[in-house]
Amino acid sequence: MNKQEIGKVILRVILGLTFFIHGLSKFQGGISNTVGYFDSLGIPGFLAYAVAFIELVGGIAVILGIGTRVIALLFAVIMAGAIITAKIPAGFLGNGQMAGYELDLVLLAMSIFFILADKSALALDNKLFTSDKN
Secondary structure: OOHHHHHHHHHHHHHHHHHHHHHHHHHHOOHHHHHHHHHHOOOOOOHHHHHHHHHHHHHHHHHHOOOHHHHHHHHHHHHHHHHHHHHHHHOOOOOOOOOOOHHHHHHHHHHHHHHHOOOOOOOHHHHHOOOOOO
16 A cells, blocks of 8 residues: 555545535535525526435545446536536635635546546555456
8 A cells, every 4th residue: 555545546536425415415515505596597406306315425425435436427517517517606616695716626636637647555446446357
């Protein structure tokens, strides 16, 4: 286990935990609020369910290291969409009424890292989907 692998695991767990908590918050706070917010932005409200589900289940999967590259791609799409549709008008740090896109940009960058990175040695994928060739 080298320092890069340890760093990759820490980054993966934080990314997964952040998305899991955001997904959980959408469901606990009443998904109808998120549906209404999506509608107000001109985004079909039903997509709120898809986003919340991807964040919730994808967050757990990324923490465990299952399908990290695919989930990270979905996270990247969500973050790019959030920045473009909701956050750009508020600016990088926000406008006093809503948060800016700084967190979204960091989560986008982390997601892109996992799209491009090699598999982590400490990912459950390695235990579940490896073939032993003797």
